[in-house]
Amino acid sequence: MTEIILMSDPKIAAIPVRDCDEPLLDVRRHDPFPVDTREQDDSGAFAHLREGVLSRLIDARKLLPDGIRLLFIEGYRPPALQRFYFERYAERLRNDNPGWSSEQVRAAASRFVSPPEIAPHSAGAAVDLTLVAADGKELDMGTPVDASPEASEGACYTAARNIDSEARGNRQMLAEALTEVGLVNYPTEWWHWSYGDRYWALATGTGHAIYGPRELD
Numbered sequence: 001m002t003e004i005i006l007m008s009d010p011k012i013a014a015i016p017v018r019d020c021d022e023p024l025l026d027v028r029r030h031d032p033f034p035v036d037t038r039e040q041d042d043s044g045a046f047a048h049l050r051e052g053v054l055s056r057l058i059d060a061r062k063l064l065p066d067g068i069r070l071l072f073i074e075g076y077r078p079p080a081l082q083r084f085y086f087e088r089y090a091e092r093l094r095n096d097n098p099g100w101s102s103e104q105v106r107a108a109a110s111r112f113v114s115p116p117e118i119a120p121h122s123a124g125a126a127v128d129l130t131l132v133a134a135d136g137k138e139l140d141m142g143t144p145v146d147a148s149p150e151a152s153e154g155a156c157y158t159a160a161r162n163i164d165s166e167a168r169g170n171r172q173m174l175a176e177a178l179t180e181v182g183l184v185n186y187p188t189e190w191w192h193w194s195y196g197d198r199y200w201a202l203a204t205g206t207g208h209a210i211y212g213p214r215e216l217d
């Protein structure tokens with residue numbers, strides 16, 4: 001298995017951002033796929049994505065088998081909320097592992113939440129997604145979206161072996177459609193895909209990111 005580069009890796013923070021200033025669009029206005037409400041916030045920030053990410057998801061729909069649709073869970077996340085998630089999870093890891101150094105805590109935390117300064121969701125570049133059948137029921141992906149490495153015993157990792165063959169096939173179906181349109185996966189979370197952010201730039205060898213963290217306005 002190829003080595004996983006974590007979001008905390010200094011190689012990610014070292015990638016320059018040349019933000020192309022594309023707008024953040026509300027995916028609900030374009031109605032391309034069902035939008036789940038579990039991460040909904042009062043301002044609707046969660047439903048926003050950069051234009052180039054949304055257009056790629058619209059293209060990805062056509063690559064799925066008949067009757068299978070993308071279910072949008074979360075896109076843009078304000079920097080303050082990202083910081084809150086990161087610090088809360090790091091605090092939990094520190095408490096559970098009192099012997100860990102701050103570097104160990106930061107690395108382990110970044111398996112599940114990105115450090116705020118490089119966060120792809122805060123750039124409007126990342127999207128958490130799953131698949132639903134024609135009746136709206138979520139396909140079996142082996143774990144729920146947002147299962148932590150601890151709670152899922154590592155089954156949240158995209159290439160995990162401790163899931164059954166049906167779930168592996170469903171992850172593959174999602175991956176084939178999203179990879180085809182240029183998105184990259186964070187290998188510790190089967191549901192997390194991005195385009196244009198620093199992680200994408202490193203994974204694709206692009207040299208710079210085109211979307212950096214920003215406020216919604």
Ligand SMILES: C[C@@H](N)C(=O)N[C@H](C)C(=O)O
Nearest residue numbers: 112113114119120121146
């Ligand atoms: C917290 C989880 N849903 C998530 O979004 N994780 C990724 C790695 C992130 O914070 O960018």
Ligand SMILES: [Zn+2]
Nearest residue numbers: 126127128192
């Ligand atoms: Zn995500």
